[in-house]
Amino acid sequence: MEPLGIALIGCGTVGSGVAKLLLEQSDRLAARAGRPLALRRVVVRDPERKRAVDVPRNLLSTDLRGVLADPGVHVAVEVVGGVDWARRSVLDLLAAGKHVVTANKALLAEHGAEVFDAARRHERAIVFEASVMGGVPIVAVLAQSLAANQILSLQGILNGTSNFILTGMSEYGRSYAEALAEAQQRGYAEADPTLDVDGTDAAHKLAILAQLAFGVPVPVSVIDHRGIADISQVDLRYARELGYTIKLLAEAWFDGNGQPGGQLALHVSPVLLRHSELLAQVRGPYNAIRVQGDAVGDIALYGRGAGQMPTASAVVADLIDLAVGRAQRTFQTLRFGSQDASGIALRPSATVRSRFYLRLLVADRLGVMADVTRTLAERGISIASVVQHEALEGQEGETVPLVIMTHTARTEEFRAAVDTLDRLGCVTAPSVYYPVAE
Amino acid sequence: MEPLGIALIGCGTVGSGVAKLLLEQSDRLAARAGRPLALRRVVVRDPERKRAVDVPRNLLSTDLRGVLADPGVHVAVEVVGGVDWARRSVLDLLAAGKHVVTANKALLAEHGAEVFDAARRHERAIVFEASVMGGVPIVAVLAQSLAANQILSLQGILNGTSNFILTGMSEYGRSYAEALAEAQQRGYAEADPTLDVDGTDAAHKLAILAQLAFGVPVPVSVIDHRGIADISQVDLRYARELGYTIKLLAEAWFDGNGQPGGQLALHVSPVLLRHSELLAQVRGPYNAIRVQGDAVGDIALYGRGAGQMPTASAVVADLIDLAVGRAQRTFQTLRFGSQDASGIALRPSATVRSRFYLRLLVADRLGVMADVTRTLAERGISIASVVQHEALEGQEGETVPLVIMTHTARTEEFRAAVDTLDRLGCVTAPSVYYPVAE
Numbered sequence: 001m002e003p004l005g006i007a008l009i010g011c012g013t014v015g016s017g018v019a020k021l022l023l024e025q026s027d028r029l030a031a032r033a034g035r036p037l038a039l040r041r042v043v044v045r046d047p048e049r050k051r052a053v054d055v056p057r058n059l060l061s062t063d064l065r066g067v068l069a070d071p072g073v074h075v076a077v078e079v080v081g082g083v084d085w086a087r088r089s090v091l092d093l094l095a096a097g098k099h100v101v102t103a104n105k106a107l108l109a110e111h112g113a114e115v116f117d118a119a120r121r122h123e124r125a126i127v128f129e130a131s132v133m134g135g136v137p138i139v140a141v142l143a144q145s146l147a148a149n150q151i152l153s154l155q156g157i158l159n160g161t162s163n164f165i166l167t168g169m170s171e172y173g174r175s176y177a178e179a180l181a182e183a184q185q186r187g188y189a190e191a192d193p194t195l196d197v198d199g200t201d202a203a204h205k206l207a208i209l210a211q212l213a214f215g216v217p218v219p220v221s222v223i224d225h226r227g228i229a230d231i232s233q234v235d236l237r238y239a240r241e242l243g244y245t246i247k248l249l250a251e252a253w254f255d256g257n258g259q260p261g262g263q264l265a266l267h268v269s270p271v272l273l274r275h276s277e278l279l280a281q282v283r284g285p286y287n288a289i290r291v292q293g294d295a296v297g298d299i300a301l302y303g304r305g306a307g308q309m310p311t312a313s314a315v316v317a318d319l320i321d322l323a324v325g326r327a328q329r330t331f332q333t334l335r336f337g338s339q340d341a342s343g344i345a346l347r348p349s350a351t352v353r354s355r356f357y358l359r360l361l362v363a364d365r366l367g368v369m370a371d372v373t374r375t376l377a378e379r380g381i382s383i384a385s386v387v388q389h390e391a392l393e394g395q396e397g398e399t400v401p402l403v404i405m406t407h408t409a410r411t412e413e414f415r416a417a418v419d420t421l422d423r424l425g426c427v428t429a430p431s432v433y434y435p436v437a438e
Numbered sequence: 439m440e441p442l443g444i445a446l447i448g449c450g451t452v453g454s455g456v457a458k459l460l461l462e463q464s465d466r467l468a469a470r471a472g473r474p475l476a477l478r479r480v481v482v483r484d485p486e487r488k489r490a491v492d493v494p495r496n497l498l499s500t501d502l503r504g505v506l507a508d509p510g511v512h513v514a515v516e517v518v519g520g521v522d523w524a525r526r527s528v529l530d531l532l533a534a535g536k537h538v539v540t541a542n543k544a545l546l547a548e549h550g551a552e553v554f555d556a557a558r559r560h561e562r563a564i565v566f567e568a569s570v571m572g573g574v575p576i577v578a579v580l581a582q583s584l585a586a587n588q589i590l591s592l593q594g595i596l597n598g599t600s601n602f603i604l605t606g607m608s609e610y611g612r613s614y615a616e617a618l619a620e621a622q623q624r625g626y627a628e629a630d631p632t633l634d635v636d637g638t639d640a641a642h643k644l645a646i647l648a649q650l651a652f653g654v655p656v657p658v659s660v661i662d663h664r665g666i667a668d669i670s671q672v673d674l675r676y677a678r679e680l681g682y683t684i685k686l687l688a689e690a691w692f693d694g695n696g697q698p699g700g701q702l703a704l705h706v707s708p709v710l711l712r713h714s715e716l717l718a719q720v721r722g723p724y725n726a727i728r729v730q731g732d733a734v735g736d737i738a739l740y741g742r743g744a745g746q747m748p749t750a751s752a753v754v755a756d757l758i759d760l761a762v763g764r765a766q767r768t769f770q771t772l773r774f775g776s777q778d779a780s781g782i783a784l785r786p787s788a789t790v791r792s793r794f795y796l797r798l799l800v801a802d803r804l805g806v807m808a809d810v811t812r813t814l815a816e817r818g819i820s821i822a823s824v825v826q827h828e829a830l831e832g833q834e835g836e837t838v839p840l841v842i843m844t845h846t847a848r849t850e851e852f853r854a855a856v857d858t859l860d861r862l863g864c865v866t867a868p869s870v871y872y873p874v875a876e
Contacts, residue, residue, distance in 0.1 A: 017733075021586055021733060025586070028586075028588065029585075029586065031779075032585040032586070032771060033585075033771070034770060034771050129583070135731075135733070135734035135735065135737060136737055137578075137579055137582075137583030137584075140575075140578065140579075140582065140583050141575055141578075141579075144575075144578065144755065144758075144759065144764070145567070145575030145578050145752075145755050146575075146751065146755065147467075147470040147471075147754075147755050147758045148459055148463070148466075148467065148470070148750070148751045148754035148755050148758065149751055150466065276719065277719075278716070278719055278720075278740060281714065281715075281716055281719050282716075293573075293751065294747075295455075295459060295573070295747040295748065295750060295751035295754075296573035296741065296742065296747070296748050296751040296752075297573065297741065297742050297745075297747070297748055298741060298742070299573060299574055299739070299740060299741030299742075300738075300739070300740040300741065301737070301738070301739055301740075302716060302737060302738040302739075302740070303734065303735065303736060303737030303738065304734065304735045304736070304737070307735075309732075309733040309734070309735070310733065310734050310735055312586070312733060313584065313586045313587055313731065313733035313734040314583075314734075316585075316586035316733075317582065317583050317584065317585050317586050320582075320585045320586065321582065324767045324768070324770075324771055325763075325767050326582070326764040326767055326768065329762045329763050329764055330762070330764065332472060332762075333470060333471070333472050333762055341469075
């Protein structure tokens with residue numbers, strides 16, 4: 001059978017991994033795909049640069065136009081970062097009749113509707129397993145394996161950098177700065193880690209997954225996100241004492257009993273998880289996601305969400321899907337793009353009901369507990385448990401931490417209660433709070 | 439577009455779940471499949487029997503021949519149990535030009551080569567996501583999502599009945615008989631639970647997964663299997679004390695450094711797993727599997743391995759795959775059937791190296807520890823840790839349990855050492871041992 005002609009746009013970490021599989025495992029891949037996967041062109045900035053993989057010099061060029069004009073290239077693998085150039089090149093590639101495989105989540109989260117619509121117009125496919133959770137096939141699971149289900153919720157550890165840092169802090173007692181430095185040293189965090197640790201990256205991924213799962217366009221801007229940079233050792237220790245750990249979760253909840261098409265709420269936030277929960281056991285740079293469907297119940301996937309070969313594994317699976325002819329058919333059924341036939345309304349995450357962990361720094365004197373509990377009661381927030389240790393010797397009469405676990409409350413009511421608490425005279429520092437997973 | 443015409447062969451628990459989705463969610467499924475999924479015939483033993491789902495009376499019949507002769511039926515969903523009638527009916531359905539979706543793992547494990555070859559001959563597809571792990575899409579993950587990888591190992595909790603019983607024993611202190619009775623009461627175990635608790639069911643599933651993952655025919659008879667019926671509270675307690683739990687695991691190890699195509703070892707056995715391991719956290723009737731691939735690294739899937747709607751979720755996903763046209767293409771690339779181009783040799787699981795948990799009942803007298811440790815040393819078995827509690831008051835000088843964790847040893851060497859130990863005068867009852875996962 002005719003080989004599938006492939007061009008690689010970008011040959012950095014992931015691109016080198018893809019080239020490595022295509023060049024070194026060509027027999028294996030041809031057997032799995034039923035036809036050869038032929039790497040025909042590699043577009044890079046600097047053809048002379050030393051790479052981890054030995055790409056034949058005659059495949060390298062600096063110009064996308066060679067790819068656009070080459071009828072022997074059927075698929076372009078878009079593995080350059082950034083959004084602007086990537087967007088333009090993907091639109092050009094589609095217009096030139098190339099399928100596009102991409103690992104660029106920012107592109108899909110921010111311009112998904114535009115590029116998907118362009119692909120439909122040009123009758124080409126965009127295939128993007130590698131864009132979310134690296135080697136973990138969550139895109140295929142949502143788009144194909146769970147297609148019989150109405151998805152009810154998603155709950156994911158989608159950012160490996162944050163999870164590595166939180167694991168270092170909670171299991172090895174490191175400070176945030178120490179854990180971040182270790183992540184950078186091991187290549188799990190960029191020199192500027194902002195987008196990873198502030199929840200933006202997880203929000204991008206959640207936007208993609210929610211569109212697939214619920215069939216409704218989800219602009220990244222509607223996803224409230226909190227990151228991990230202000231999580232302290234104190235809260236990790238209290239959480240552990242109470243039987244919990246803290247993870248950065250991306251969550252989506254579908255509620256079918258509201259408007260005709262239902263309602264969808266989303267957020268990214270540090271969340272307390274019971275130790276016995278599966279997601280609480282996800283350590284280091286690993287990712288995991290729980291999906292609830294109305295037929296399948298609860299299912300979960302776990303694996304490496306980033307890294308050269310795990311991501312290349314997903315990219316090459318997409319290439320095999322194209323070679324076999326599956327990906328083109330899947331693309332036609334995907335609910336992703338500008339059309340919205342779902343009738344689903346997005347509702348603010350402030351309306352979600354949750355339990356909460358709340359840590360207050362209060363004056364160590366008579367009546368403080370009464371003031372705090374009355375304030376919560378006035379907002380209808382009911383207390384499930386309280387931890388207040390005796391003040392250390394010599395610190396009596398100063399300030400003590402007071403940790404409260406609430407029963408379920410509406411997020412905005414709870415936040416309003418915290419605002420009121422923070423204005424009480426007995427509360428001596430801004431309160432810290434996190435949702436607690438059910 | 440033309441509807442996909444479906445016949446249901448069998449309408450028991452899973453069949454009713456499939457009928458329920460097809461009849462009650464027809465709009466949802468048509469949207470996902472790009473065409474209607476039309477339930478045209480339901481073949482049952484007794485059309486008058488009351489069912490959990492309201493199947494229109496005119497669809498019901500007792501005769502497969504109506505399905506074979508109906509050009510409006512494109513796919514038959516084979517959800518009757520047993521092997522003999524199922525095998526004949528599947529061969530007839532394929533010969534009549536119908537695709538077959540099946541949840542019958544015994545059929546595939548025992549006659550997979552024959553039915554797959556027949557399907558290829560008739561240019562039809564057999565689609566079988568529901569045959570292993572119910573709603574968990576391990577078949578799609580191995581056949582598609584991990585297609586770029588050489589799979590290196592599989593490690594699965596594939597039998598929900600056994601896992602439910604072990605959870606009841608280890609977390610709620612129940613006896614085996616009590617936990618089994620509860621499983622039966624909740625519908626997680628059959629009246630005759632033999633095939634579930636003796637490891638046969640897990641071996642069937644492992645045979646199917648191993649063929650998919652490694653491309654080599656795996657007769658069920660080559661899979662050594664031990665069940666859970668003789669696991670005692672004593673061993674669960676010692677395991678816990680040492681930081682482990684006991685799970686019934688189906689495992690496969692690929693070793694590429696032996697013969698040209700490599701070697702594959704498989705077994706089903708109770709195994710000690712560290713509490714911090716993901717699979718150790720899988721409770722009750724849930725299933726989970728870890729897969730190691732040479733590119734993707736470690737990935738894992740978790741969910742309900744049986745039950746009406748989880749299994750129906752997988753069956754209907756297979757029907758959507760056929761409606762979209764993916765399943766037919768996937769089937770052509772599957773490495774399953776009589777041909778074996780893998781060059782992989784099966785090696786006995788007795789040659790696998792593992793750590794071991796060993797519990798001996800020994801006489802409480804001088805020199806016993808020396809005898810035991812010398813016997814192990816003579817076989818090259820190195821001891822990692824020993825637990826021997828003081829004899830209870832009043833029982834001094836009688837027998838005491840001695841629990842040993844070994845370093846890595848070849849299984850057959852270890853077993854030979856145990857045989858020798860059991861013949862020592864100081865060992866007063868047959869020793870109990872289980873492998874310990876790395």
